[in-house]
Structure formats: structure tokens, C-alpha cells
Amino acid sequence: MAKITLDRLRHSYMSDPKGPQDYALKELDLDWQDGGAYALLGPSGCGKSTLLNIISGLLHPSEGRILFDGKDVTGLPPDQRNIAQVFQFPVIYDTMSVYDNLAFPLRNRGVDEGRVKARVEEIAAMLDVTEMLGTRAAHLSPDNKQKISMGRGLVRDDVNVIMFDEPLTVIDPHLKWKLRSKLKELHQKVKVTMIYVTHDQTEALTFADQVVVMQEGEVVQIGTPVDLFERPAHTFVGHFIGSPGMNVLPAELRDGAAFFAGQQIALEGAVAPGAGRHEIGVRPEYVTLGPSGIAAKVRKVMDLGRHSVVEAVAGDTKVSAIVEGAAPGQGESVHLTFRPDQTRLYRDGWIATKQERAA
Amino acid sequence: MRKVNQKAWFFVLPVLILVAFNALVPMMTVVNYSVQETFGNNQFFWHGLGWFQDILRSERFHAALGRQFLFTFLILIIEVPLGVIIALSMPRKGFWVPVCLVTMALPMLIPWNVVGAMWNIFTLPDIGLLGYFMNHVLGIDYNMTRSPLAAWVTIITMDVWHWTSLVVLLCYAGLVSIPDAYYQAAKIDGASNWAVFRYIQLPKMKQVLTIAVLLRFMDSFNIYTEPFVLTGGGPGNSTTLLSIDLVKIALGQFDLGPAAAMSLIYFAITLFVSWLFYTLMTRHDVK
Numbered sequence: 001m002a003k004i005t006l007d008r009l010r011h012s013y014m015s016d017p018k019g020p021q022d023y024a025l026k027e028l029d030l031d032w033q034d035g036g037a038y039a040l041l042g043p044s045g046c047g048k049s050t051l052l053n054i055i056s057g058l059l060h061p062s063e064g065r066i067l068f069d070g071k072d073v074t075g076l077p078p079d080q081r082n083i084a085q086v087f088q089f090p091v092i093y094d095t096m097s098v099y100d101n102l103a104f105p106l107r108n109r110g111v112d113e114g115r116v117k118a119r120v121e122e123i124a125a126m127l128d129v130t131e132m133l134g135t136r137a138a139h140l141s142p143d144n145k146q147k148i149s150m151g152r153g154l155v156r157d158d159v160n161v162i163m164f165d166e167p168l169t170v171i172d173p174h175l176k177w178k179l180r181s182k183l184k185e186l187h188q189k190v191k192v193t194m195i196y197v198t199h200d201q202t203e204a205l206t207f208a209d210q211v212v213v214m215q216e217g218e219v220v221q222i223g224t225p226v227d228l229f230e231r232p233a234h235t236f237v238g239h240f241i242g243s244p245g246m247n248v249l250p251a252e253l254r255d256g257a258a259f260f261a262g263q264q265i266a267l268e269g270a271v272a273p274g275a276g277r278h279e280i281g282v283r284p285e286y287v288t289l290g291p292s293g294i295a296a297k298v299r300k301v302m303d304l305g306r307h308s309v310v311e312a313v314a315g316d317t318k319v320s321a322i323v324e325g326a327a328p329g330q331g332e333s334v335h336l337t338f339r340p341d342q343t344r345l346y347r348d349g350w351i352a353t354k355q356e357r358a359a
Numbered sequence: 360m361r362k363v364n365q366k367a368w369f370f371v372l373p374v375l376i377l378v379a380f381n382a383l384v385p386m387m388t389v390v391n392y393s394v395q396e397t398f399g400n401n402q403f404f405w406h407g408l409g410w411f412q413d414i415l416r417s418e419r420f421h422a423a424l425g426r427q428f429l430f431t432f433l434i435l436i437i438e439v440p441l442g443v444i445i446a447l448s449m450p451r452k453g454f455w456v457p458v459c460l461v462t463m464a465l466p467m468l469i470p471w472n473v474v475g476a477m478w479n480i481f482t483l484p485d486i487g488l489l490g491y492f493m494n495h496v497l498g499i500d501y502n503m504t505r506s507p508l509a510a511w512v513t514i515i516t517m518d519v520w521h522w523t524s525l526v527v528l529l530c531y532a533g534l535v536s537i538p539d540a541y542y543q544a545a546k547i548d549g550a551s552n553w554a555v556f557r558y559i560q561l562p563k564m565k566q567v568l569t570i571a572v573l574l575r576f577m578d579s580f581n582i583y584t585e586p587f588v589l590t591g592g593g594p595g596n597s598t599t600l601l602s603i604d605l606v607k608i609a610l611g612q613f614d615l616g617p618a619a620a621m622s623l624i625y626f627a628i629t630l631f632v633s634w635l636f637y638t639l640m641t642r643h644d645v646k
Binding site for chain 2: 085
């Protein structure tokens, strides 16, 4: 087990990258603490799989270093890094039994059979696959196959990190939840660093202690699921996480006060001085409909059972609000208010307000 | 009770007629000949299973059958591993893929009698490229029309040249269908190259390899044109394979009865070996 450090890491798939647009990964400095459960979250093509393959050693970075516990492993091949990786599609060795599949990484490293047996049985018990050990792996269901490929990572007790590359893609929805909680449980048991790559916010937020949000080859925010939800550092994070995502409204900044649709909006705190494109960010959870506030017209109401998502238009900007209880009808005029301590100003996408500590 | 629409049988009729005319009827005429004897004048007499007994006891048949099995065994034992090795060393992507594929496919595009004629000229001791090189440059006495060994080496080499590509292309198709993740996982699991071949590539190639071996078995067991054009079955009878012998009996000696009986035995052997092999290879998949 180890702490993983990414030191000024950059990667381009081109042989001669010209500018930052040619890089699949833009300069990255990151520390993954030993034993942490991390999620790497971002839309398809944001560079998360590239980053994963660089950590596992399947890909050699164009620039920068990877350190495991301070030791430079940039030049080492995957098998010498002591890592494990679970892929999008379950990789199992069809002709082998489940037992042999689990034993494979150990046998390749010349571990004696007695030790192999002990480890395989221990891991099988952990994964609830003990009764399948004798069957041929080819006949398993996708979720069990994925468990076996996970097991091949867990079976070695010297792994530095286990990485998951969108491992639930091919799993049936009702089994996804089961496998996810199994994963969480395993992490608590074995305390190996785990990095979980996904574009699904639910998977990331339920699995990880720390979520790394990526966009276009850059890390936009690292934080706990609560951080990401409560105080997105970038409008992208606000948009990407949450259902529906944060409202991002075009705003004007005059004398340190923000205006939207002609009205001054109270913010969580003081705005850092500077210029740029300004936007107000507020989550639909903190938008309320009331007798006063910004005038808007209801365009759409989605009844989600416990609450409704009201989509209103103020001026020509769409604002979503989550309403508990009775929702207004379509076409009705409403007034919107934003909860000030949850309303922030973003400059060129990045957060520009300082949170005022409640006394 | 469910009503079954018996009219659906009419849909099968065209196929039935087609199969009847291209397989059943010709085959039944062969069956017809195999149980009759004639003294000319188009008069036939019932001969029972006599021809079959004669053929099965005939030393000439045993010898031809032995040569046939030897030929098929030799080409399979060379072409299958060679094909697998070539397929493994072919590039998976990039500029060289089409180049390799087309180069591989070329020998298979040449008509069989042309292949025989080509190799015949190629190996002529005094003017053929290979023949001249062997005799006059390397100083090895190489003459297909005199030495049975030279004739055997040549027909085997010719078949390997002509048909290894089939094994290569089928194996290659199996190999490119393996997702990269398998190789990556194997790398992470610390698998050796041999283990990658044994547990990833070979299992994925098993299906196409079964087909390849089956096709190569049937084709080589029934081979006629190429060795006939190349050696004509000689020197002596040394390269007279089953099909060549069969044609000699049927069209050379015009012994229709024995030839028909031999055809049926020949057919039964091909069918049985193919069935046996296929059943053995796919036995595990059913479980």
C-alpha cells in the first residue's frame, strides 16, 4: 500500500504537441493518500482513463513523474508496480476455473500453492463466490465475472492501489447497487487505496471519500461529496453534479454587488476583486418560489414524487427550482428567491466569492 | 390444441429440389454403380457388396489411403502451427495490416491447376528457378520425376504455400477480436508471453482454429488437381493419393463398380473423421 503522487504530469497522444489543446492531460499535481477511496469523475473524453492508464503503467506519460511512497515508478511496467485494475468489461480467463482465475496473479509471481490456496479462499469468501470456485469462469454472469476480475486484484496482499475503470458499465441496474456496496465494504475491510473512474455521479459520490472532478484534461475540484455538492469550485462541477445541476445564471458585477435580471442578488460573501465573465451559481434545492423576488414564468413542471422540479424562465434564462409539496402549474407567473448563503458568484467559471464563516 | 400449418412444408421444397439434383441424385447413381457389375453393352448385373469387399481388401487401396493420411497429417502438422505463428506475428493495426492481409491472400486466389503447373515449372531441374538452384547452385540432386522423396517434399511444400494463408487469416480474425483490456489485465497480473498465448489467445482462437483444421482436413483429404498436375501421382505410385487413384480406376480403367464403391468408402471416411474431430473440439462448449 502506498501514497501515490503525481508530479507535474502531462500527457499527449500526439508525438509533437503544440499547445495545451493537444494535451489529453494538462499539468497535474496530485496526491492520493494511502488507503483512501477516490473517485475520478468526469464526462467521456475528459482524460480520466488516460490518467488511470498512466498510474497503472499501461501508458507512459509525455512529461512528469509518478511516485509510489516517494519512489519514482514512471519507468516501471505494470507488473512491477504492484497495482490492480478492473476494466469496463470483465476480463476473465475463460478456460480456467474461478479458483484458477483468482490464483493466476499469485502463480505468475511464483507464490507457493499453500499460500495461494489460503489467499484465494479468503478473497472468495470476501466476495461471496466460494461456492463458485470449482466452476468454469466462462459460464458466470457479468456481475460475478466482474467480481472475479476484482478478486484478481485483491488476492495479492502487496497491491499499492486497485483501480476501477467504469466497472459497472455492463452490469444490470439492480446488481449495480449490490456490487457498489460490496466494493465499499471491501474497501473498509482491506484498506487498500482505490481509485474509481466513472462518469456517473451517483457511483462516484456513493463510493468515494474524495472525488476528483476532471474536465478536458484538467482537475477542476477535489473534495468530499458534500464539498462538491455544497460548494462547487467551478460551474462545471455545479452543473455536472446534482440532478438537476446547479443553475448558472449570467450576472453583472457592479461595485462588488451582483445583479441578475436587473435585481441585486445577495451572495454568500464578499467577491474577490477582478474582472471577467460573471455568473451566479445556485442549486435548485436553494431556489424558492414566493410572493416576491425575481419575476419568472413556469415553463415545465416535472413531478418526481417526493418533490417537483419546476423549470421557470426569468428574462430569457432558465432557472430550475426544487419544490416540496404543491407546485405551480405550467404558464403561471412566479417569483424566485435564492438562499443567500448558498448563492455564489463565478468568474470565468471559477468561484469568486468567499464564504463568510457563521459566527 | 395448436393448429399446425402444414403448408409451411412447401417453403422447404425449393431447397429439397436443389439438394436432390446437386447431391442426392448424383450420389444415388454412384450407389447404384457400386452394387452392380457390367460386361459392357450397358447391361448391369446385381453384385451385392462385392465391390466394397474387394476395395476394402485391396492392397492398392490400403496404400493409397495410407499415403492420403500421411499427406493430410503432414500438411496439418505444418500448416496449423505455422499459420498460428504467422497470425501472432502480424501487426494488429497500422499501415502494414492491409499489406500483410493481401500478401497472405494471394496464393489462395490462384486456380488450383495453375498452382500445380506453376510448381511443376518452378521445380524443373534444368530450367525451373527452384530446380536449377537446387541442382546447379547448391549441388543437391533434386528431381521430382525420379525421387519419391523429392516429389513428397514438393507436394507438401506446395500445399503449405497454397493453404497456410487460410489458417493465418482465420486465426488473425480470432486474434483481432480480443479486446485490449485482456492484454492489459494479463500484463497487470504478471502473465508471461506463454501464459498470454495459452490462456487468452489460444482460447479465443479455438473456434476459428477448429474451422480452419476442419477445412484443411477436408480439402487436403480430397485434394486432386494440384498433385495431379504437379506429379501425376508419380514417380511410380509414390504420390498417388486417394483421389488420383480413384480417377485412375473410374476414368482410366473405366471400372465403374469398384470406383463407385471406393468413392463411397472415401466419402464415409472423410465424413467420419470430420464428425469425430468436430465433436471432440466442441464437446466442452456444451457443458
